[in-house]
Amino acid sequence: MNSNVKFQEQIQSMKAQIEAMRAETEASAKHHDDWVAQQNQRQPKSILARIVHSVLVALKLMAP
Incomplete structure (x- = not known):
């Protein structure tokens, strides 16, 4: 069960990172x-x- 909680936390962290990158991309495009x-x-x-x-x-935009 503990590994499942850690996995869910990692997923949430990745989702937050993706959302931040999306917002940054939109701001850059604007x-x-x-x-x-x-x-x-x-x-x-x-x-x-x-x-x-x-x-x-x-x-x-492609640069890391």
């Missing part, structure tokens, strides 16, 4: 969307610049 909107208002970017920026953002 920040990025806001930044993109601001940049688009300032000056239009070339297609190549947008692609490079998107790749860099994707790599940043």
Whole structure:
């Protein structure tokens, strides 16, 4: 029974970590969307610049 309690505690801890990562990802995405909107208002970017920026953002989000 004791191992079951520990297992349940580990599950709850993992759920909390997942929720924290989800919230962080959502906040980062919103920040990025806001930044993109601001940049688009300032000056239009070339297609190549947008692609490079998107790749860099994707790599940043994948980093541990």
